[in-house]
Amino acid sequence: QQPVQSPQAVILREGEDAVINCSSSKALYSVHWYRQKHGEAPVFLMILLKGGEQKGHEKISASFNEKKQQSSLYLTASQLSYSGTYFCGTEETPIAQGGKLIFGQGTELSVKP
Amino acid sequence: DAGVIQSPRHEVTEMGQEVTLRCKPISGHDYLFWYRQTMMRGLELLIYFNNNVPIDDSGMPEDRFSAKMPNASFSTLKIQPSEPRDSAVYFCASSPDSREQYFGPGTRLTVT
Numbered sequence: 001q002q003p004v005q006s007p008q009a010v011i012l013r014e015g016e017d018a019v020i021n022c023s024s025s026k027a028l029y030s031v032h033w034y035r036q037k038h039g040e041a042p043v044f045l046m047i048l049l050k051g052g053e054q055k056g057h058e059k060i061s062a063s064f065n066e067k068k069q070q071s072s073l074y075l076t077a078s079q080l081s082y083s084g085t086y087f088c089g090t091e092e093t094p095i096a097q098g099g100k101l102i103f104g105q106g107t108e109l110s111v112k113p
Numbered sequence: 114d115a116g117v118i119q120s121p122r123h124e125v126t127e128m129g130q131e132v133t134l135r136c137k138p139i140s141g142h143d144y145l146f147w148y149r150q151t152m153m154r155g156l157e158l159l160i161y162f163n164n165n166v167p168i169d170d171s172g173m174p175e176d177r178f179s180a181k182m183p184n185a186s187f188s189t190l191k192i193q194p195s196e197p198r199d200s201a202v203y204f205c206a207s208s209p210d211s212r213e214q215y216f217g218p219g220t221r222l223t224v225t
Contacts, residue, residue, distance in 0.1 A: 002155075032212075041204060041216035042156070087156060095144070095161070095211035100169050103156040 001026045003090045005104040012078045012111045020073040020107045022088030031064050031071040032089040032101060035082075042087060045073075075109070083111045115139075117217035119205050125223045131193040134220045137186055138207030146206040146214060147180055147190050156204075162188065163211075174199075195224045 003024045010018055022031060030049045034042040048064035048071060060082075064071045075082055085106040093099025118137040126132055138145045146161040160170040162182045173180070177196070182188040192199055202221050206214040 032214075041218055043216070044213045047212050098168055100158050100161065100172075101146075101214070102158070105155045 003104040005107050009108040018075045022071045024069040026092050029094050030091045034087045035084045037084040078111045119217040123221045129194045132195045134190040136188045136205030142207035142209045144208040144211050148204040149201045151201045197224045200224050
């Protein structure tokens with residue numbers, strides 16, 4: 001079941017904050033976040049396992065609400081380098097147990113000077 | 114470390130031809146994934162291997178697609194015969210533990 005991301009696109013000025021949401025109708029084992037710049041490969045940002053933990057990567061952090069099967073990615077004080085498409089990926093069953101990672105449709109983030 | 118290596122980086126072929134995409138994962142990584150990315154369908158998992166064994170191939174579109182991993186350092190994705198709707202960017206990714214996936218630069222396939 002493909003997760004749903006919102007918004008589909010967002011435009012920010014440098015220094016502004018943004019939140020990207022990812023939701024699933026299925027119970028989740030984990031949520032992964034990746035960023036892909038135009039013409040490049042996706043790059044791993046972080047993984048959140050069920051348990052409601054929050055993780056950080058520079059000024060990018062995320063939370064996972066396993067009861068709601070939702071994750072949010074928080075970008076604070078955005079920089080030009082944050083521009084790109086952000087994908088969440090969800091595991092219903094761990095890959096290590098034969099499951100797979102299913103990616104959402106992506107959220108395009110543009111940071112303007 | 115060199116990262117995941119894919120070849121060719123670009124491939125243009127005519128409908129009906131056989132296409133072979135190649136991937137060298139990062140040394141020591143036990144998992145290898147093949148993805149396809151298009152504007153319409155996004156990033157789709159085609160197949161993945163664990164220790165050279167195919168685990169889930171439910172994303173392989175049809176019998177025209179096949180993938181092999183003869184050893185820990187090499188995998189191929191073959192399309193025979195190719196069709197225009199196969200045009201996409203194909204990514205190979207590897208992972209040491211199924212969590213963080215390291216993507217290769219991708220192969221842009223155009224089928225005319």
